[in-house]
Amino acid sequence: FCAVVILQVQLTKRADPNELKVIFQKYASVVDKDGERYMTPSDFVQKYLGLHTQLHYNPKTVQLLAGVADTTKDGLISFQEFLAFESVLCVPDALFIVAFQLFDKTGTGCVSFENVRDIFSQTTVHHHIPFNWNCEFIHLHFGNDRKKSLSDRSYQCRRKYRHTTGATAVYPIDLVKTRMQNQRSTGSFVGELMYKNSFDCAKKVLRYEGVFGFYRGLLPQLIGVAPEKAIKLTVNDFMRDKFTTKEDTIPLAAEILAGGCAGGSQVIFTNPLEIVKIRLQVAGEITTGPRVSALSVVRDLGFFGLYKGAKACFLRDIPFSAIYFPVYAHTKASMADEDGRVGPLQLLTAGAIAGIPAASLVTPADVIKTRLQVAARAGQTTYSGVIDCFRKILNEEGFRALWKGAGARVFRSSPQFGVTLVTYELLQRWFYVDFGGHRPAGSEPTPKSRISELPPVSSEHVGGYHLAAATFAGVENKFGLHLPKFKSSGVTAIHSETHRQTSVQRYC
DSSP: OOOHHHHHHHOOOOOOOHHHHHHHHHHHHHEETTSSBBOHHHHIIISSOOOOSSSSSHHHHHHHHHHHHOOOSOBBBBBHHHHHHHTTTSSSSHHHOOOOOHHHSSSSSOOOHHHHHHHHSSSHHHHHSOOTSSSHHHHHTTTTTTTOOOOTTTTOOOOOOOOOHHHHHHHHHHHHHHHHHHOOOSSSSSSSSSSSSHHHHHHHHHHHHGGGGGGHHHHHHHHHHHHHHHHHHHHHHHHHHOOOOOOSOOOHHHHHHHHHHHHTHHHHHHHHHHHHHHHHHTTTOOOOOSOOOOHHHHHHHHHHTTTTTTHHHHHHHHHHHHHHHHHHHHHHHTOTTSSSSHHHHHHHHHHHHHHHHHHTTTTTHHHHHHHHHOOOTSOOOOOHHHHHHHHHHHHHHHGGGGGGGGHOOOOOHHHHHHHHHHHHHHHHHTTTOSSSOOOOOTSOOOOOOGEEEEEOOOTOOOOOOOOOHHHHHHHHHHHHHOSSSSSSOOOOOOHHHHHHHHHHHHOO
């Protein structure tokens, strides 16, 4: 609904001021001693825009809506204010400006805590679920003493938070996977196989290297996992948003392309971390020789050496994300309840399920990358590049060798991405900042179109006023500012009339 409003705003041209003047004069019912005409809240909202015209309308809601155009906050709308509001309705970010002006009850361009409390206290949601005015959100934006204010230039926000919980929890599985992939099956290394399978590898690591042996190379992984995941998830979100149509749908091919772009974008961080991590993970197999540390690996490789195996990294990360994100999105959608919501357990499950095909199908590229990035020992086959590595593995070890560690990859990536995605999505919901894109799917009930509920557009709704009713409805829908339509039992419109009469006397 909001996307439709924004699209129409971009196509709307300003109205002729002379035509607006004629329309204004028709609906303005207050005349001051100099003959100047003014609109009352009822003139503007009910008679002209056709909103809240029901018999038992809520007068305070009418006043609040009229206050958006009444920038002097004197209770009446002049022609200059009427003209200025029409220009606001024509700009692309009209929804945000109107929402801000709804809170700006003093017309100073600043919103205080009292302004926010007053507006939210009148919404229908607050009547059912009272807002906690002593929460972290209030402290963040208004300070502990609630003396700070928001200005109309303060829409500068942070993007997203990331957790390294997923990487830490499954790191031992990653170490086993790396050692299994690096193990040559036949002919290339003198001696027997070091590990029979993944379970044998885990048992020997525990026996000879202890529990801490499972966490070799964890530190560089933790340092880099935040920017790596931040880039991947942000690029995927950005690309999906660009490919999403005005009907709020996205073609499957576009989903795959968005995921592929996300996977490719992370390699700048992934490859240096992977090569340092892998060399530390396999260092524990050899007890003799100098001690290997992250710094020594970086010194030995140099800057360009950190990107050794980058082609294989691209071959792994692009297909992985191209598979993972579309599968995740469709699995998540299939788990939504009847209102379109997706809970944490469903998010975790969808993330874990999507990791199974994504992790398993790119195992050959991961095996090739591992072989290229590990420092070959005496007697082991060396590789000059991706194609050379692929041929030698096929010739010397057979097709099955390309799938080494597939099970460990699934057991690592599936829960890791499940934890990462559920954390990411929940943080998006809790700390959501609107950059003009789409909210995460499943974070709120699927909105039902309210276009049919809007009053019919009149021939006098020219220029920006053609979208006035839709803009007010968009503010309600996008920001949850649902103001009551009917007055409460026992409440009359005396306050409204008294306010109007006071304003009239001021001008007369």
